[in-house]
Amino acid sequence: MQSLIWLAIAIPLASAAILLLAGRRADAWGHWVGVIASSAAFLIGAGALMEMISEGGAHPGTTLTLWEFIPGSELSVDVGLLVDPLSITFVMLITFVGTLIHIYSVAYMEHDPARRRFFAYLNLFIAAMLLLVLADSYLLLFFGWEGVGLASYLLIGFWNQKNEYATAANKAFVVNRIGDIGLIIAMGMMFAAFGALDFTTVFAEAPEASTATLTAIGLALLLAACGKSAQFPLQSWLGDAMAGPTPVSALIHAATMVTAGVYLIVRSAPIFNGAPNAQLVVAVVGAITLLLGAFIGMAKDDIKKALAASTMSQIGYMMLAAGLGPIGYAFAIFHLVTHGFFKAGMFLGAGSVMHAMNDQVNMRRFGALRGVMVITWVTFGLGWLAILGIPPFSGYWSKDKIIEAAFVGDGWQPWVLGGAALVGAGLTAFYMSRLFFMTFHGKARWTDDAHPHESSLLMTIPMMILAVGSAFLGLFLATGDRFAHFLEPVTGHAEHHDPVIAIPVIIGLTLALVLVGTVIAWMKYGRADVPEEAPAGSLVTIAARNDFFQDSVNRAVFQRPGQHLTRTLVYGDAAIVDGAVNKQARGWARLGESSRKLQTGQVRSYALTMLVGVVLIALVIVLGGM
């Protein structure tokens, strides 16, 4: 099955091509083609996983070379796929969650005239994302990287008839480009340092490279990861990306694509292992983002934007873990997987709520939906418990490990990073509980035309499956460190270190903070009345509502100086470069203007000129002959 893994990429890609090329003829059945393609990819991935487990022991990974892509003496890149525990984990996550969301979308997008196109893009995304995680070289990874960027752009702007949605798509695309530059620079430096771009060579030679080189490559990779994963300071696009249809938010902007940055960091572990400073920066970026996302999440009233902020925050956790080195890699991926389940589940729940409430997204107009949407309430509730980290739900097993790992080390780092992770847990509890209570509890604050109802089975079944995953996946994978052992061939064996605080204390503190956050949220939003209009709030609230003025900051720091620079360059180009050319041309034109007057049109003048010429030439000849 592992040798057939290329089919997992090829089938969704072919399906996307068919759906896009078939046109309206495929409108009736196109979405089922999409679902089947995605399921086929899942089955192939599952087959490969079974094979890998049955082989047993530490699986080092299989490289599958398909064809020579760039043959050359200096740089040769083959198209090859790498099937190892890390990539197969991603394959399973992407195809499983992806298939569920495909099924969900069949119902969710039922009334959209462009449903076929939607599925084509979804399939394109699946193919690109699988290419990203299965690639055996940075160059091929880059193809998948760009592919998911394209799919994300197309899907955010899926309803591009609305101007702001199209703008949001452009914003996501542009911000992602900044990250891509990082990846390109990293590839350039790798080529300069190692002469190759495939993982095997690069990772084999990485330990011999100087720390400075590795740090530079690591920071460039971090820039790429920040762009794709919406980490500080490139986080601004994720909130606006919620313009896309909710299944897209669930699949791409919560469960899979935005985790590509974490994948990149973990995949590049050999590089980061040799660059402690780069690792520290990764961890710090993760810590900043997790707190930033949590604050934004506390202030947002838009259910999707609150979830997006939460996504940002949770990916911050993953980055933090990835920045901790070998002890964190496995937990980063572990949290990534559990997060993929519970966040996708919650997004689908949010989509279900929006579906029921006439696409209303303002949580202040929800409330008391528990009664009418029992299935959504239960599935969302399981996701809520999972993200809070309540044992024995999934989030507890992954997030708690990250908090523990953050407290490992010497000096100030464990205190700062661990503290941030700990506080983040409390904040998470508060904003997720706020979201949960505002939506499902309290009094009904519905708009007059809202008639909430439970969604159809096609939508609720995927939610139920994801809810089961949210509830028990963590327990299943954490038993006996099953998942960590599975990943060990890739992430490397982690020495066991004791955190600076005893583990039971950390667990206790975390749970206490979670409890405090939840209780405060219950007091403010569950029991008390929630005003339909948002109150003015404190300075911090206003700042958080405005995403900490990220757009204004970007505008002031990057856009304005950039525009000025561009304008200066344009002026320089027009005045100096063009000016020289134009002046010269104008000079020639003027010369032509004046010499034009010689052309009198008088035949006799021409004849006279000829005669004078003849006389002069004869004179020269005669005088020369003398």
Add this chain to the structure above:
Amino acid sequence: MNPMNYVILAAILFSIGSAAVLLRRNAIVAFMGVELMLNAANLALVAFSKIYGHLDGQIMAFFVMVVAAAEVVVGLAIIITVFRARQTISLDEPAELKG
């Protein structure tokens, strides 16, 4: 009598002919100037023939006459056509080539 005198005479006639071409606006008169220049050349050729004691010069003059005859036919036809189109044969009129 030195035949070179005839060559000098030919030079004078040639200059007069060229001046006529340059000065006269009437196309027919200018054309006659051209004819005079051709004849001056003929005279020089015949004189050279005499000087070198060879008939080739006369043969050349003969050919020049033939060519001149052909030229006159076409030239006058052109003058007539221009006259039909413009009702004038002044050389200064068709100044359409003015830059």
Add this chain to the structure above:
Amino acid sequence: MVNEVLFWIVAVMTVIPSLSLLFAKRPVHIAMSIVTVMVGLAAAYVGLGAPFLGVVQIVVYTGAVMMMFLFVLMLVGVDSTEDLKETIKGQKWIAFAGSIGLAILLIAVIGKVTVQPRNEGPVGDPYPIAIQLFEDYVLVMEVLGFLLITSAVGALVLTHVPRLKPRRAQVDVAKARVLAGADPVNKPMPGVYARHNALDIPALDPEGKPIEHSVSRVLKIRSQTQDGAEFRAQLEDPGHPGNVAESKDGDDK
């Protein structure tokens, strides 16, 4: 000796008439002067031992080319005199300077050359010329034949005017006039019914009134007509000597 006289005659006969090219006003005068120049040149050719060429010169230039010039002059208007005033600034003086410069240059060059003329050269009689032409230069002859034919055809093409409208015969003209509503018969002749048969007297209609348009328009413009009323007055004057009826009556008395 004879040659020297001939040279001076030729020189005068060519240079002076050719100056008319520069100063004469009427193109016809110029053409006739050039004819003289051509004749002079023919004489020079004969004197230079080229009698055949001399005859050809007379036939081709004076007989054909210059006559064609005259013919074209007649065609485009023989009475057009040319204003010698120069219209292009500086053209006159530069042209004069250039031509004189050219002459001086040529004469200077010729004057520097010293040649030893052979007194006994071949004479350009028709026979040796023909030998030369049809032996050494036969190809050139044929090419020149093509040239002449081409130029003849070219002249035909250039001067040919395609007929754009159908030919109008006298019958067509008459029919058109009747269709336009003109008088089908002749206009009355002047003086036909008058007692005076001069052209400058209008005819009288049956009522005895003069028909004004019977008199030629030209005579009216020149004011050479006579008024019909004048004659009526004469008719009524018994004492007028021309009044035949009255004199008859007088004779009867």
